Amino acid sequence: MKRIYLDYNATTPQADEVTEAMLPYFRERYGNASSPHLFGREARGGLERARERVAALIGADTREIIFTSGATESNNALIKGIARKKRDAGRHIITTAVEHHSVLAPCKALEREGFEVTYLGVDSYGVIDLDQLRDALRDDTVLVTVMSANNETGTLQPIEEIATLVRERNSVFHTDAVQQAGKLPLDVKELHVDALSLSAHKFYGPKGVGALYVRRGVVIPPLLEGGHHERNLRAGTENIAGIVGMGRAAELARERMENDRVLVTSLRERLHREITQRISDVVVNGHPERRLPNTLNVSFRYVEGESVILSLDMKGIAVASGSACTSGSLEASHVLLAMGVPPEQAYSSVRFSLGRYTTAEEIDCLVKELPSIIERLRSISTFSR
């Protein structure tokens, strides 16, 4: 059976170039980067070259990059770190209702520790209102964290405008840029963000590696404490092979970003066009233009998204409903609900996310299978219509 992967927002296949870059660090350059001898220096060299490459992807200085075990750690370290550091200066945090759980969960934890968190709502496209943000900012707001692109809908937030508002109030602005990195340009200096989270496995790098950009001048205590790694900001023997892989993936992402963008935009438009031509009662969730080029979130009315996913899975086609991190929870997407999408439409949603290795043939295969699946599911649907 052919296998078609259209769930790139959950994770990406690791690029062969990335695997090639990692291999020497498993058996030859395997030293501990903290060791002063040759083996350690080789590892340290790989680490610092990777840091340059990741910094270059987002326009940061190398000293502003901390390697982590992934975006969940980056988000936890930044949010809890800022809160603990600034506890005496203020206990107010602003975020949005559509963030990833690795942002929402630390915010909830801080509420239990006495912080007040404002969850900004979004419009029907999933975009926050800048006036609401302006009103929400207070003298005791120590952190504003707003994702740059949503994982479920692909909707982009006006990051630069948010950064300007936050800067005027001398607060700290963090963005979870996991979904944007490698898909659209990101420049921390142009955007004026203070902190930014990255995950390697969302741009063809290895799982288990991420980075946290923290602007020079912003200081946070380490979440993982121990040795003097990462300039005392993140303890633990560095995952050199993984970090080298992330560096190579970042380099590839820069080189291929425009090609990748053109490819996935074209294929996504083809998919969108075919779906709306062949299937009735389809609604797109998310912003029609201000959206990641690879993401198409649609609700097939009167069917459950989970059923669509299972039916496609039986044909070897992998797509998603909601985010992978909450799959199986049987809850409707908190992102779609925050956008004012009715629960039935939210339950009907399916996320197609394309990537570098997606082909026109794969899209054609999907659009060939999809109409009969939707028709069959609708014929047995318990949804009222």
Next chain:
Amino acid sequence: MKRIYLDYNATTPQADEVTEAMLPYFRERYGNASSPHLFGREARGGLERARERVAALIGADTREIIFTSGATESNNALIKGIARKKRDAGRHIITTAVEHHSVLAPCKALEREGFEVTYLGVDSYGVIDLDQLRDALRDDTVLVTVMSANNETGTLQPIEEIATLVRERNSVFHTDAVQQAGKLPLDVKELHVDALSLSAHKFYGPKGVGALYVRRGVVIPPLLEGGHHERNLRAGTENIAGIVGMGRAAELARERMENDRVLVTSLRERLHREITQRISDVVVNGHPERRLPNTLNVSFRYVEGESVILSLDMKGIAVASGSACTSGSLEASHVLLAMGVPPEQAYSSVRFSLGRYTTAEEIDCLVKELPSIIERLRSISTFSR
């Protein structure tokens, strides 16, 4: 130039068998283990097989294994987790003066949060006194954390006896078993430990992956919060390739443990014998018998350990002074000082740590180079003699 690696306690080369096991998870079985589709199920399958293998290495049940980014995260998650969970039951923690920094630093952090920490001293071999532990245990002792084998000297602690004492007082016993795993047998049920930390890269697995065993019935809040991964105990997309590598490394460690032990014991004894025959004024640091089979920590009187390391490095031979995690700090080893070793002897210490791939030829090469290096360094030494 030949390269000889004798710093296995800092990190190990990744076994080729481990790399082989990981490769399919980079480009073929790359799904997100939380995804319900085929790609996700393949990843989940690899994850759970690895969990069985890691559990088998330490005699745990699979449900008692949480995968982490390494032992630093395991130690932080357990120590901070127990403290936060039990804050209202008591605020006393017992550890030792010779722990790794990834245990000491979280303990120091908890002191700043109002916990009281007792640092048990050790005898001249590095072993704690069970009577001191018995006296230190209090009704409000919520956690006792004692490493099973020391990274610098290899000295083993009487873990089973410690566990018995802690159990009598209904406290929780955690052991950082990073250095023992794969070198000597470990069985959490026989030892009656409540929690145990592991690191894959210390037994020929990948860097950036570790595990935390937590006995059923002991509950800790997650350090990394977000999605529902690892039964809500550790959020973040699972590092499947790394975890699969750790699983394979654990399996190899079980299969090869006795062979590896016999090999490194024999080579270490050869190294020890040759050093004491060829070089005067040498002292072994650590317990003569109750010690890891691969570790030899010696002080070459009247020279600095760092100078020995640099001189050997110029010959392509990698050894260590103190632990890699604190190298470059220019502080004398806190482990040796706690053993009552005089500062000059501590500064003179060099750690040789052998492993699966160490050969007799490598040991012979080292003992051929070492006498002239020590002689030269002693001739220019500023140490008084």
